[in-house]
Amino acid sequence: MDYIKTLQNNNKILSETRAHRFQTQSASDFCIKFALGGNELYRLGKRELSVYSDSFLILNKGTQYTSKIDSDIPVESFSLFFDQGFLNDFNRSYSADNALLLDQPAGDNEFGLDFSETIYPFSGDLRFNVTHLKNNLDNGLQDELLINEYMHHCLINYYEIYKAEISNKVEKLKFRSRSTKIEILKRLNLAKDYMYTNYNKNIVLEDLAKHSCLSVNHLLRTFKQAFNQSPHQFLIQLRLQRAKILLKTSKYPINEVVCMVGFECPSSFIRLFKDRYNITPMKFRQTAA
Amino acid sequence: MNIKYISVCVNDMEEGVRFFNEKLGFNVDEKIMLDDELTCTPIQLNNAELCIGLVEDKLNTGFKTRIVLATDDCLKDYHNLKLAGVSFEKQPRYLSNGLSAEFSDSYGNQYVLLEERNYNEL
16 A cells, blocks of 8 residues: 655655665655565665565665665565654653663664664564554554554664664674774674575675675674674574565465575475474465465 | 453442443443342443453442453554543553553552564564
């Protein structure tokens, strides 16, 4: 369903369903971008970031980007734009509520860094709240107080994800200086985004290291510190997760799903899937139907 | 054997019925006699089999109940109940099993609005 909803406080919600679209834009406000039921490829300068239904992207106000949808089936591109005033109010109340939990004061800039423009997992409470908001809007919700309540909670959820994906990972890195930790996590996020975007291709460790401006050894060691797993394990987990989505939402034969998510051998895919989810892909598809 | 009514004590039956009916949207049934002296007003939500039985606390026992109301969208119900004039003691907050908010009636009974969420589903 297509709509642009601009609220009185200038928060904005954009929903578009497209199979093919290419656009060049500048983010009018801080925004969260979702691609439901497919994928949308964003290009920020030289970076390519592909958003699937299990992930989302943050764009800061003023970021120039292009986005492309090129798909057999229509993709629902859903975006939440937060007005700067709404964001400032939220930051103040959130920082006050969480002052004791944060390892350093969260000023207005804490979550507005360029650094936050990366791909995050779309899961947990954010997934529930965005789904509720979208369903209600699709069904004609007009009550701006309720829409803002949902948006307020989406920010709470995003900040929790930010803490898990950025703040906590920075702290896990074993370097003395905080600026070194931040620089390393920035580069690790380049590696992570590369895997999120190219998960179905043959990813060579050397390419991944080159893409993240780290040596292979440095990448392996620091990735494990931050993500508690190797880049290879991260990639396998991502492929299995995306296979799970395809098994649940599409009718592609399992052998085709194996290739679509980047595995080469069906038998090793089945073994890995069973190890991770305690169910075979075939049984999972039957129970999920 | 099945549970039929969960008793909730109110100081004033008419006022109690109004709270449940007008603010919370419960359907109100005919009064029934529980014994020779005690009457109960059954109220129910969405034709659920399990009903609340409103009982007037004539002896001032001060008996309080805590009821958990299941919702599939906590924020929406929280918002609508607030509009209806219900004041919440606990704003929506995240628990390990979902989203919850709490309010009470004017007799001290507590109500938990709970949206259970399965976080294992992708």
